[in-house]
Amino acid sequence: MTLAAILVSVISLVVGALLALLMIPVLVWLERRGAGLVQDRLGPNRTNVFGFRFGGVVQSFADVVKLVLKEEYYPAHIARHRWLLMLAPMITFSAALLAFMVIPFADNIVIDGESLRMQPLPVDYGVLWYMAIGAIGVVGIFLGGWLSHNKYSLLGSSRAGSMMVSYELPLGLSIIAFVLTYDTIDFNAMVTWQSGTVLGFLPAWGMVVQPLGALILIVALFAETNRNPFSVSEGESEIVAGYMTEYTAMKFAMYFMGEYVAMNSASAVIITMVFGGYQLPWVSTETLLAHFNYFAWAIMLVIPAIVYLVIRWMRKNNRVRPTVISDGSREFEAKVLSWAMIGMTVVVEAILLYLSFSPDAVLGTAIAVTLLQIVVFVVKLMLFNLFFILVRWTLPRFRYDQVQRVGWYYLLPLSLVNLFITAIIVVGVN
Amino acid sequence: MDNKVKVVPRYGSSFKDRLYLPAIYQGMKITFKHLVGNAADSNAVDTLEYPEEQPTDITDRYRGLHRLTHRQDDTIACVACFMCATACPADCIFIEATEREDGEDEKMPKRFAIDTLECVFCGYCVEACPCDAIRMDTGIFSLTGNSREDFVLEKDQLLAHKGAFGEEKSRARK
C-alpha cells in the first residue's frame, strides 16, 4: 500500500466519521432552530461559550453534557438483563453509523496513476451494504421495547418495528430499479453515471431518469428512519415516548443520536442516488479536472460574494434587536466571525490563484477538485436534512393503519410497476 | 315529526386529495416561506428577548409582588385585622399584632410575612383588606433568591416595595 493510499483511506475515514458524528449536534440545532423559525419564534439561542453562541449550536453540546451526567436507572424487573438493555440502543446506533460509511463524498482521486476511493469504507458493493446494515437497526428497537417491561413501550416498538419491516420492501424494490438504471451496485459509479444529460439540457439525475422510483425511495426512507409523518413509534402524544420511555441518560442519548445518524444516512443515500451525489450539475469529474482554471476563477468570484452576504446577514441578525441596549457580546461575536471568514477567504483565494496559474500542478488540481466535490456533497446533505426537518414540521403524523395501507397497498404495487417499466426500458434501449 | 337530516360534505376522496402530494407541496410552501422569511430577518420575530427586553403588558391591574402601603403621614396602613390572612387560599400570610403607637387605631402588625413560594398571586388579600393596606401593584414579576428563606418577605421588605402606577399612599384614611 503506497503512502497516498494509506493517507487517502485515513482521511476518508476521519472525514466520514466526523461527518456522521459531528452532524448530530448540527442536526439537533437545525431541528430546534428550524422548528422555531417555522413556527414564528426563535429557537434556543442563549447558551454560549465565552460569548460565542454560533447561532445556538452550543445548545446541542450542552444537551449532550446533560445527557451524559444524568442519573442512570433501570426498570426493576430486568435486574439480570441490564446488559441487554444497555446494548439495544447501541445496536441501532452502530447500525445507522455503519450504514453511512459507504457513501462516497468525492470521485476516485487519481494520484500517481492509482485510483483511490473517497469513501470511509472503500468497498464496491455500497448499495447492498446499506440495505443489509440498515436492516439491523430494527433489532435494537424490538429489544428495547421488550426489555422496558412496559405496555406502551412494547406497543411503540411493535409499531415501529413492523413499520420499518413493511417499508423495507418498497425500499428494496425501488433500489433495484435504480440499480437496473445505473447498471451497478457501486455508489460511486452511480454518481458518475448521473453526470450526463437527458434530452440535451436536463442533468441526468435520478430525479429526472426515475421520477417514480425517486418518490418511492424518499417516502420509504422517511418511514425507515421513523421520521414524521411516519413517526408512529415516538407518537409523542399517544404513547409517551414509545420504546424510548424507560431509557435515561446515555442509553436515550444513543437512541436519539441513532435517529439523527439514520436521518443523515438516508439523506446521503437519497442525494447519491437521486440528486447527483457530490457533483455539480452538468459537470463531470473529467470536465472539472481538465478545465479547472475556469472553475477556479468562477469560485474565486463567488466566494467573496457569498462571504459578503453572510457577513451582512450576520450583522443584521446576530443581535438582540436594534431598539434594545445589550451588552455587546453578540456584536463582538459577529465581528470575530466576520474576520475569521475573511481570513479563510483570503487563504482560499491565494491557493486557488496559485493553482490556476501554476502550469502543471496535477496533484494540487486533483486535491482541489476533491475538496470542491466534498463541499458540494456537504451542502447538498445539509439541504436535504433541512428538507427532512421541514417535512417534519409541516405534516401531521399518519395513523398506524394509514401507514401500513400506504406501505402495502400503494407503494408496493407502485414499486413493482416501476421495476417492470424500468426493466422494459433498459432492455429496450440496449 | 319530521327528522331534519343534514348531510355533511365529506372531503378527501378526490384523486388529488388521496394522492396527498399536492397538499404536501402547498404545506411546504407555507413552512418554507416562514422559515426563510424569519431567518432572513430575525428581528421581526415576535419572541421577547428577555432580559434585554422587558414585558410591555404590565398594567395597573397586573398582580405583581405585594406591598404594604403607608398612610398620608407615612405610618403603616395595616391594622392587623387578619382579614387577608383569613382570605388567603394558600395560607401564606403570617401576622402578629401589637399595639399601635400613634393612637389613631388600636392595632398594627408586629410581624407581617408573606411566603411568596406558597403564594398563588390570586389577589384575594387585596380584595379582602378594608384599609387598602396591601396592594399587588408593584409590577415586579420576577423574584429570585438563593435559599427558601429569601422568599419569605417580611414587613420591612413589603413596606419598602414601591407601587409602579402612581398611587403611593393608602386611600383609606387621610
Place this chain on the structure above:
Amino acid sequence: MLENSIFAILALFLVGGSLMMLWSRETVLSAFGFLVAMLAMAGLFALLENSFVFLAQIMVSVGAVVVLSLMVITSINMKEENLPSEPYKLRWMLFSALLVSPFALLMYRTLVHLGQTFDTSREGYGTLKGLGGELFSHWVLPFEIVSVLLLAAMVAAIVIARKEPKQ
C-alpha cells in the same frame, strides 16, 4: 496471524451465540444469541472474501429471520408455565445424539473432503458479478425451480393466514 485471530474471535462468538440461543431461559436472550451467531457467521463469510454471501447473510438472517423471530416473541407472551413439561429430557437428548452420530461422522468426512476439491481462485469469485454470471448461465433451472417453490410457499402462507370466510 491476524486472520487466525479474527477467525478465533468470530468462531467464539458463533459458538457462544448458538449456545446462548439453545440454553437461555428467556426467549429474548435466545433471539439475541441467534443475532450474534448470524453476525459471526456473516463475519466468517467475509473472512473468506465472499462479499455477496456476507451481505446476503446479514440481509436475510438478521434483517428478516431475527426480526421475524423478535416480532413473534414480542407478540406472543410466552411464559414458562405455557411450555410443555419435558420429563427425562437429558436421557432423550443423549439417546438421540447417539442415534445421529453415524450421520455426524459421515458429514465430517464429507466436509473435510470437500474443502480440498473447490478452487477459489477463479476470476470474480465472491463478487456479485461473478455470482450473477454463474447463477444465470449454469444454474438457471435450479434458480427458477427455487423461485417457483418460494412462490408456492408465499401463496400457502397467505392462504393459512387469511381470515376464515364467513359462511
